[in-house]
Amino acid sequence: MQENGRDEWRRHMALRVGVIGGGQLARMMIAPAVELGLEIRVLAEAEGMSAQLAASAVGDYRDLETVRAFVADVDVVTFDHEHVPQDILRALVDEGVSVHPGPDALQFAQDKLVMRARLAELGVPQPEWAAVHSTGELQAFLDAHDGRAVVKTPRGGYDGKGVRVVRAVAEVQDWFDALPDGDALLVEELVPFVRELAQQVARRPSGQMVAYPVVETVQRDGVCAEVIAPAPRAAERLVEVAEEIGTSIAEGLGVTGMLAVELFETDDERILVNELAMRPHNSGHWSQDGAVTGQFEQHLRAVADLPLGSAAPRAPWSVMVNILGGPAEGTLGERFDAAMEAHPDAKIHTYGKDPRPGRKVGHVNVAGDELDDVVYVARAAAAHFD
Amino acid sequence: MQENGRDEWRRHMALRVGVIGGGQLARMMIAPAVELGLEIRVLAEAEGMSAQLAASAVGDYRDLETVRAFVADVDVVTFDHEHVPQDILRALVDEGVSVHPGPDALQFAQDKLVMRARLAELGVPQPEWAAVHSTGELQAFLDAHDGRAVVKTPRGGYDGKGVRVVRAVAEVQDWFDALPDGDALLVEELVPFVRELAQQVARRPSGQMVAYPVVETVQRDGVCAEVIAPAPRAAERLVEVAEEIGTSIAEGLGVTGMLAVELFETDDERILVNELAMRPHNSGHWSQDGAVTGQFEQHLRAVADLPLGSAAPRAPWSVMVNILGGPAEGTLGERFDAAMEAHPDAKIHTYGKDPRPGRKVGHVNVAGDELDDVVYVARAAAAHFD
Numbered sequence: 001m002q003e004n005g006r007d008e009w010r011r012h013m014a015l016r017v018g019v020i021g022g023g024q025l026a027r028m029m030i031a032p033a034v035e036l037g038l039e040i041r042v043l044a045e046a047e048g049m050s051a052q053l054a055a056s057a058v059g060d061y062r063d064l065e066t067v068r069a070f071v072a073d074v075d076v077v078t079f080d081h082e083h084v085p086q087d088i089l090r091a092l093v094d095e096g097v098s099v100h101p102g103p104d105a106l107q108f109a110q111d112k113l114v115m116r117a118r119l120a121e122l123g124v125p126q127p128e129w130a131a132v133h134s135t136g137e138l139q140a141f142l143d144a145h146d147g148r149a150v151v152k153t154p155r156g157g158y159d160g161k162g163v164r165v166v167r168a169v170a171e172v173q174d175w176f177d178a179l180p181d182g183d184a185l186l187v188e189e190l191v192p193f194v195r196e197l198a199q200q201v202a203r204r205p206s207g208q209m210v211a212y213p214v215v216e217t218v219q220r221d222g223v224c225a226e227v228i229a230p231a232p233r234a235a236e237r238l239v240e241v242a243e244e245i246g247t248s249i250a251e252g253l254g255v256t257g258m259l260a261v262e263l264f265e266t267d268d269e270r271i272l273v274n275e276l277a278m279r280p281h282n283s284g285h286w287s288q289d290g291a292v293t294g295q296f297e298q299h300l301r302a303v304a305d306l307p308l309g310s311a312a313p314r315a316p317w318s319v320m321v322n323i324l325g326g327p328a329e330g331t332l333g334e335r336f337d338a339a340m341e342a343h344p345d346a347k348i349h350t351y352g353k354d355p356r357p358g359r360k361v362g363h364v365n366v367a368g369d370e371l372d373d374v375v376y377v378a379r380a381a382a383a384h385f386d
Numbered sequence: 387m388q389e390n391g392r393d394e395w396r397r398h399m400a401l402r403v404g405v406i407g408g409g410q411l412a413r414m415m416i417a418p419a420v421e422l423g424l425e426i427r428v429l430a431e432a433e434g435m436s437a438q439l440a441a442s443a444v445g446d447y448r449d450l451e452t453v454r455a456f457v458a459d460v461d462v463v464t465f466d467h468e469h470v471p472q473d474i475l476r477a478l479v480d481e482g483v484s485v486h487p488g489p490d491a492l493q494f495a496q497d498k499l500v501m502r503a504r505l506a507e508l509g510v511p512q513p514e515w516a517a518v519h520s521t522g523e524l525q526a527f528l529d530a531h532d533g534r535a536v537v538k539t540p541r542g543g544y545d546g547k548g549v550r551v552v553r554a555v556a557e558v559q560d561w562f563d564a565l566p567d568g569d570a571l572l573v574e575e576l577v578p579f580v581r582e583l584a585q586q587v588a589r590r591p592s593g594q595m596v597a598y599p600v601v602e603t604v605q606r607d608g609v610c611a612e613v614i615a616p617a618p619r620a621a622e623r624l625v626e627v628a629e630e631i632g633t634s635i636a637e638g639l640g641v642t643g644m645l646a647v648e649l650f651e652t653d654d655e656r657i658l659v660n661e662l663a664m665r666p667h668n669s670g671h672w673s674q675d676g677a678v679t680g681q682f683e684q685h686l687r688a689v690a691d692l693p694l695g696s697a698a699p700r701a702p703w704s705v706m707v708n709i710l711g712g713p714a715e716g717t718l719g720e721r722f723d724a725a726m727e728a729h730p731d732a733k734i735h736t737y738g739k740d741p742r743p744g745r746k747v748g749h750v751n752v753a754g755d756e757l758d759d760v761v762y763v764a765r766a767a768a769a770h771f772d
Binding site: 293 | 400413414416417418420421422423425426439440596674678679687692693694695696698700701722723726727730731733734735736737738748753
């Protein structure tokens with residue numbers, strides 16, 4: 001009876017979730033996994049990574065045998081990042097492993113050209129774009145777009161890496177030189193945006209979806225610096241369109257888990273899709289303290305095919321400010337102490353990473369009734385780490 | 387420079403907190419420890435305990451060598467329970483280990499006679515009580531209190547165990563028979579209470595204190611069943627008195643970490659101290675989702691001597707309902723699934739324990755604007771597990 005009880009409990013409640021990648025996104029899944037009663041195991045790239053506490057294995061996610069050994073002990077596989085190669089993902093699926101998001105969805109997050117083509121098929125609004133195989137093709141695109149464009153390497157970019165705003169083909173000559181025969185770069189129009197937004201949607205394998213309120217994201221040097229949830233001054237129509245874009249993409253691409261859609265709001269009131277991420281995303285960190293169900297809990301519920309939680313805000317306003325790099329003087333610990341002392345309302349989340357200029361080492365969440373106050377406290381708390 | 391950065395980070399931010407005891411209270415410290423950047427290590431009583439994920443050692447907390455080996459690797463020691471013997475606690479302190487709460491405070495949580503005597507010295511309102519060494523002394527107390535009283539074993543009781551309401555000395559004859567020479571039982575008047583309340587206070591070694599709003603607790607069969615935060619219909623005066631009692635005790639007993647004071651509200655509007663706990667407490671589980679700083683985070687901040695967080699509620703009302711035992715039919719997993727499906731606003735926390743009748747295996751927290759709605763949803767979600 002005891003053993004039977006344990007088995008039954010295990011059958012659903014101690015479902016083992018394996019996370020490939022040991023960064024801060026895996027780390028932030030630990031807290032909700034514990035509360036939900038999910039066993040979390042992490043395949044970390046190295047010892048001492050952010051998600052160390054749950055690291056049950058250390059190894060290279062590009063090595064099939066390493067990944068295969070890791071997944072042997074788990075019921076569901078998910079990810080800290082989108083970099084696991086397609087051949088490995090497909091081998092796992094062929095062997096009957098439950099992988100969420102699966103390779104068919106992840107290909108769209110792994111290759112921006114494949115993503116653009118698919119979004120075009122779905123009729124989702126996006127910037128004008130082209131696949132350019134040569135400097136000649138890029139020049140033609142520039143000529144058709146006032147001599148300016150954004151060029152992106154289709155694979156491997158993040159936080160502004162692999163993205164260049166160009167006025168001349170020479171500015172990406174090195175990328176063309178390194179391009180294998182037949183491959184292309186992605187070129188997009190430089191969108192005249194007034195601000196950037198992000199829409200998150202959670203989707204279960206069974207199809208249930210929950211949409212978060214659209215948020216405003218503020219980037220600095222290509223890196224997310226600040227998020228305001230929900231997006232201020234957002235007309236009802238904008239909120240609806242953003243949600244519709246998010247759910248169309250989640251459904252159309254067969255996403256399971258959290259989807260983040262980065263959006264441009266243009267000066268002529270259009271919303272265009274910039275980038276996608278199929279995992280918890282920096283634009284959703286506010287939800288840890290600001291929504292009924294935080295994005296890390298929601299991701300786990302979605303990939304484990306458990307009923308999704310409410311994505312409703314817990315306060316009228318939430319603001320997230322990233323903590324980048326390390327202090328110019330003093331220790332991070334002293335700054336942390338000072339920030340906590342001065343701001344008892346601020347929730348400071350740390351990633352357990354060595355500080356390094358420009359590196360995200362944590363973030364601050366603040367929620368409250370008055371946007372001005374919330375923004376002030378979040379910025380002031382984060383400023384202790386400048 | 388890298389190594390230096392890591393050392394500096396570690397010096398404050400990756401402070402290692404050792405928790406003695408692997409139950410659900412230790413388990414629920416894991417989530418905030420990860421977010422705060424504290425390394426949490428647990429000395430569990432056995433394999434497969436609630437706090438398994440952070441269990442770095444398994445052994446008997448009554449064995450000095452076991453405890454000494456465990457604490458060698460941590461910066462601060464705290465507890466899942468109050469049962470670590472005084473001689474072990476004092477040996478650690480003598481060896482320079484940072485123990486919070488320390489033995490001088492914990493003695494009052496370990497022995498209810500010592501606690502009653504100290505609260506009397508502090509002038510804290512409490513039921514009439516006496517140390518009774520014999521049936522004769524108990525009979526005298528009964529004679530002076532309408533022939534009814536509550537008899538308690540001073541040590542080792544919890545969740546109603548070691549507590550009997552008696553009308554005749556014969557009802558605790560077995561306790562007197564087992565009593566070592568010179569020892570006494572605790573007898574207290576049967577308080578005519580209208581309801582039970584609980585007051586929590588966090589206190590740092592440096593003396594900083596933060597008080598939570600007083601809550602109403604509903605017991606069934608001597609076990610906490612439901613908590614409403616803040617206590618409904620609580621006059622301002624009652625809130626102030628409860629807070630004053632809590633902070634007086636925290637200061638007077640030198641508590642570090644979380645203190646819970648269980649209170650009786652009498653029909654003549656007095657508040658009397660029932661029991662104390664020097665750790666996170668069932669009456670404070672609501673704060674995980676209902677307060678800016680949950681009690682598990684606050685306990686870690688307090689014992690690590692970090693600035694305390696705000697104890698303000700995040701919503702007008704929060705309700706916690708315990709999940710006891712296991713379902714009569716179906717699996718716990720099916721119940722869990724059904725509860726999540728029906729109540730996307732409910733936060734269900736699980737302890738990773740085998741279900742057993744009457745055993746606490748989890749709890750549900752719900753927060754919101756209308757008390758009736760919040761109570762309804764919390765009870766309805768928990769009812770899936772009946």
